[in-house]
Amino acid sequence: MPKQRDLTKPNFDELLLWLDPDRDQAALKYAELYRSLIKIFTWRGCSNAEDLADETVDRVAEKVKDLRIKYVGNPAIYFHSVANRIVKEEQRRAKLHVAWEDEDEIAIPAPNAAPDYTAEEYNCFDRCLEQLDPEDRRKMCSYYLKQGQAKIDHHRAMAESFGISTGTLRVRMYRIREKLMKCIEDCLAKPPQQ
Amino acid sequence: MTAANIDEHEIRRLLLGELQPEERVRIEQEFLLNPAYREEILAIENDLIDDYLDGMLSPEQQEKFKRHLASTPEQRTRIRISRLVKDNLTSGPPSPLFDSDSANDAAPVFDTKFLRFGNPLIYLPIAAIVLIAVLLGAFEVVNVRRINNERSAAESRRLEIERELARLNREWRAHPPSNSRVFFTTLLPIGTRGASASEQLSPPPNTEVFELRLVLTGEVHRTYSAEIQEPALAARFTITDLMIETVEGHKAVVLRLPYTFFKEGEFRVLLRGMTNDDKMEDIGEYVFHIKS
Numbered sequence: 001m002p003k004q005r006d007l008t009k010p011n012f013d014e015l016l017l018w019l020d021p022d023r024d025q026a027a028l029k030y031a032e033l034y035r036s037l038i039k040i041f042t043w044r045g046c047s048n049a050e051d052l053a054d055e056t057v058d059r060v061a062e063k064v065k066d067l068r069i070k071y072v073g074n075p076a077i078y079f080h081s082v083a084n085r086i087v088k089e090e091q092r093r094a095k096l097h098v099a100w101e102d103e104d105e106i107a108i109p110a111p112n113a114a115p116d117y118t119a120e121e122y123n124c125f126d127r128c129l130e131q132l133d134p135e136d137r138r139k140m141c142s143y144y145l146k147q148g149q150a151k152i153d154h155h156r157a158m159a160e161s162f163g164i165s166t167g168t169l170r171v172r173m174y175r176i177r178e179k180l181m182k183c184i185e186d187c188l189a190k191p192p193q194q
Numbered sequence: 195m196t197a198a199n200i201d202e203h204e205i206r207r208l209l210l211g212e213l214q215p216e217e218r219v220r221i222e223q224e225f226l227l228n229p230a231y232r233e234e235i236l237a238i239e240n241d242l243i244d245d246y247l248d249g250m251l252s253p254e255q256q257e258k259f260k261r262h263l264a265s266t267p268e269q270r271t272r273i274r275i276s277r278l279v280k281d282n283l284t285s286g287p288p289s290p291l292f293d294s295d296s297a298n299d300a301a302p303v304f305d306t307k308f309l310r311f312g313n314p315l316i317y318l319p320i321a322a323i324v325l326i327a328v329l330l331g332a333f334e335v336v337n338v339r340r341i342n343n344e345r346s347a348a349e350s351r352r353l354e355i356e357r358e359l360a361r362l363n364r365e366w367r368a369h370p371p372s373n374s375r376v377f378f379t380t381l382l383p384i385g386t387r388g389a390s391a392s393e394q395l396s397p398p399p400n401t402e403v404f405e406l407r408l409v410l411t412g413e414v415h416r417t418y419s420a421e422i423q424e425p426a427l428a429a430r431f432t433i434t435d436l437m438i439e440t441v442e443g444h445k446a447v448v449l450r451l452p453y454t455f456f457k458e459g460e461f462r463v464l465l466r467g468m469t470n471d472d473k474m475e476d477i478g479e480y481v482f483h484i485k486s
Binding site for chain 2: 032033036038039040042043044045046047048049050074076077079080084107108109111112113115117121122125129133134135138140141142143144145146147148149151161162163167170171172173174175177178180181184185188
């Protein structure tokens with residue numbers, strides 16, 4: 001169940017039904033759509049991207065009974081148009097581009113900054129790297145072997161050795177990196193063991 | 195829309211907030227509708243984060259990056275974890291065997307201009323064997339546990355060897371040399387009727403190339419990789435881009451390795467196949483024992 005405050009269960013069920021008649025498929029589509037909306041709000045520079053994604057869902061859910069009857073087209077496009085309106089409203093309220101430095105204590109690392117990781121971060125990284133499929137682990141190690149300008153040639157050589165384009169290699173590495181990052185995020189979110 | 199026609203430059207401009215509203219809306223809608231396109235954009239976003247962390251963005255781009263890609267606490271956490279991953283996987287001081295341009299360093303080994311007769315391409319597999327032998331000599335087995343510069347250097351050497359092994363197998367298929375001393379053996383996967391627990395092999399001492407014919411008993415895959423392991427050394431190498439060949443009426447994946455690769459002992463080969471949706475799955479395990 002999503003965490004939106006104004007979203008009632010009947011409306012949410014109706015919303016899922018609008019996304020797909022199969023409940024499981026609908027839940028997957030909803031989760032993907034929700035994550036995508038957060039991304040879009042982030043790229044638009046909204047510091048409260050999650051709140052705005054919630055707001056989008058709330059507004060669509062309020063109208064979903066009518067939409068199911070009258071709206072023609074992919075629901076994602078309707079969600080996008082509502083998201084667009086919300087960004088404009090935010091701009092009017094001048095809440096956009098809140099300086100990240102003032103937002104909270106999580107600072108963005110400076111480029112080429114010296115490592116300042118905690119023991120917990122190192123441990124989570126080690127544990128999650130171990131959990132990757134051995135072949136994926138090797139590919140990751142190889143992909144990140146170089147940095148700066150040298151990595152471009154390195155990635156090109158790597159893609160060539162696999163017989164694929166650099167774009168395809170990038171997507172494959174993205175999938176592996178997502179697994180690793182999700183594992184690290186989950187690991188760091190767990191309370192430390194006594 | 196696929197990786198072939200995605201405009202990376204345009205996507206980077208979107209992520210940095212540089213696009214006009216109509217261009218932005220078009221891409222965002224595609225992002226919502228097309229899962230493959232979504233993955234590609236997210237992969238480009240990762241690259242942009244890496245470029246930021248590597249200091250490869252201009253000061254103006256850095257500011258835009260902070261405003262658009264680091265605007266939320268969740269995204270800043272993600273950037274910090276990206277940095278953790280990068281810092282721990284990227285090598286320390288470059289190793290001569292590895293530095294990027296080990297391919298260029300290796301070029302003279304593959305230079306066949308000195309050959310005065312015959313098709314020089316047939317010498318490529320032989321040159322690859324020589325290079326692998328040199329790399330193996332330089333390879334030091336270390337306990338790959340801690341992520342640090344030493345590990346990274348050893349890992350780098352291992353990856354370089356793997357690349358050469360893949361190249362040897364590819365070039366052998368394209369231009370099989372006629373004058374190499376090849377010792378071959380046909381292996382069945384463990385658990386198959388007729389497969390021995392560990393095939394005992396004694397190749398003649400002058401063997402140059404050891405050819406493993408790994409018989410397939412299941413469905414055919416797009417491409418194969420083989421992980422070869424000698425437990426005593428805890429060294430493992432994965433050779434990618436292997437293909438099916440028909441040998442003695444069997445469908446088999448044929449793996450060719452320089453004989454210098456082997457020492458006395460038991461070896462295990464784990465064969466994996468790539469499915470049509472790009473997933474690797476285990477196919478079978480093959481075991482043999484080299485005796486002097």
